[in-house]
Amino acid sequence: MQISRGIIPPPGRRPFYRHLYVQVVAAILAGVLLGNFYPDIGVEMKPLGDAFIKLVKMVIAPVIFLTVSTGIAGMGDTRKVGRVAGKAMLYFFTFSTLALAIGLVVANVVQPGAGMHIDPATLDAGSVAAYTVQAHETSLIGFLMGIIPETIVGAFAKGDILQVLFFSILFGIALTLTAPASKPVTDFLHALTSPIFRLVTILMTVAPVGAFGAMAFTIGKYGLGSIANLAMLVGSFYLTSILFVLVVLGGVARYNGFRILALLRYIKEELLLVLGTSSSEAALPSLIRKMEEAGCGRSVAGLVIPTGYSFNLDGSNIYMTLAALFIAQALDVPLTFGDQILLLLIAMLSSKGAAGITGAGFITLAATLSVVPSVPIAGMALILGVDRFMSECRALTNFIGNAVATIVIARWEGELDMAKFEAAMGKRSEGRLEPAAVPAEQDR
Template identity: 65%
Template structure:
């Protein structure tokens, strides 16, 4: 029997006080500044960079506190492995499906057909920097990079998976400590309140960050490049939209909620991701909102950070679509076997591109470096529009991880469905601090 959710009276704010309105206005003003005064727009770059650094500053503590307090409160530690296994099964299926969707769309739409580009005429130097970075994205290197040099360095290196590893191990150790570890668990539980309050304070600077980031993007790259490669950009945006509404939407419907309502619930965070071109900028807010919507704290703590490295639907669609675009533009015919090889390589190289602006371009370079059939130099064709495509990648990745959190929570009986419905319908307002479900995960 589902618990009854008492609707909280909504707090009516003036329209200009809503964060999503402020971010939307900031994006509009930034785009106008970048278009009409490109030099000034480029000079706004530090505003966007500073905001992203502020958010990254708090990501480590948010992940650590959420995971450790969640695991410490579990009655059975095997629940950690169970949730992780379900999450990885979900990630593997939908990430592979996203790669296949990008491959199918590229073959049907043929966005690069007719361009007849001579590879010898391309400027190889403009992509050399990305290729050199891509050499670090080997499978062995990725696994070793998950292990921090020290316990503390995990929080200073900016690697989400390192923080995740330390948090899970510390949470398990704390749970095994029994009553002697209770004071530490209580302290960390109390510490979550000011940390999430700090997140809310930092989010007030979101409009400034979005303004600076979008002004720089438009000022530096201009809108002209969108016209030149509009068919590729349009195909990618439309494919991502259909993936979210049709494929993820069907999964949401099977689990008893609407993807459109979920998108509406996360509109402020989505606008922030759009402005900054990085899903990482909204990671702390996503964890808070998913827990507030009725997802078990333990599930949120494990699924969201892991999903930022293993559940990159937008990046995967982009990789196969862009790779085939380059092949078509340079008149290279790829057999079915070559395309399958490309897909398998992309499955590995796409892991680890967590939330970093432009990381999708680097992982594409890593994929093409391994698959010699498509020239890496062809990436110069899409370098000009990659920043605009990065925004769509980040938005799709963000929505995909939000959906994954709810679905995995539902699979593990750690979802308060009545509360989720009330929150998505707008009947429950955001609390000062996120709720802490008392129902043990998996019961």
């Protein structure tokens, strides 16, 4: 009787307050309230958010290494590795360019900076000096050279995602080429995967603490009112990102037989974690695990997700072109169609050159503007105060884009377990969702 009245939870069902996403939501709200009403105390909560992100970064390198190396070893075909990587890069390039173009179009239509008439001489260039220095130190060649680690241990010690990924791919290929002699090593790595992912689960239990600290600091430091004077830019960016997710990524999802809202429900805990910490890296290990549980092949999830964290930055790309044109409009700097196309082309390169750098969105914008002489880089001081509020949206859009990419590429490769996928999506997938056909030469 008591069970039917809800006094005692039915067997196998947890009380709502035991769910991680409920705890994270409560922590975010508590952080907002503390930061708003007691800003000094809120600012002091910053170490909680920083500590949680450090905890997660601690396991990112081993998660990527184990997932990628065992996944490639399980493929047994080095040509398949190249095929998956090639498809992933084609997908990333297409949608990253589309995101840049959408930001450009929205900025021209909405004109968020029009009417401000700000004199560039009145801006404090010193406030963005640190970002411009990092931007000048970043180049595409330097980025490509930086993928190769100085030493194997150094890649793991620095926690550089691309360096770890680079070594993991090579090691996985080596395991494949030396099979069956390398089978004991592969078996050991498979056995090691279980406790590492259990460690990730343990770390996620303190996610509400990290989300609380990060949100309390953000609101305490910058205040809710600090975005009022730049509400048009912030609102335009959020609206554009939402439409990109629902319309563009939603269209991709529908074409591939599933609903974007079903996917968002499936990864809601990770999305709330990204929202609370303003860092998509905080949910990277969990996303890999979730995608595998949803039926995506380990090799695909292990390759696509870490690579996407550097090359598939839809939210950051929307932000770059939208913010660049906002600055030009606010400073009354006219940009011709040719100038805007140049801006887009430069952003395509600089968005890859600054990948993996802390604060990459703002630094990439600085790198882009430094090559467009007509827009004073000091204009970035206009958005410095609200950039922190836009970083959450950038991280969320980037994160969702990588989740969609993983499912789509897994389907292209025939590496999507339909039974698991439909169960994960709550049986809300549409159509039969048959694996995509591949060219005959790839079947061989």
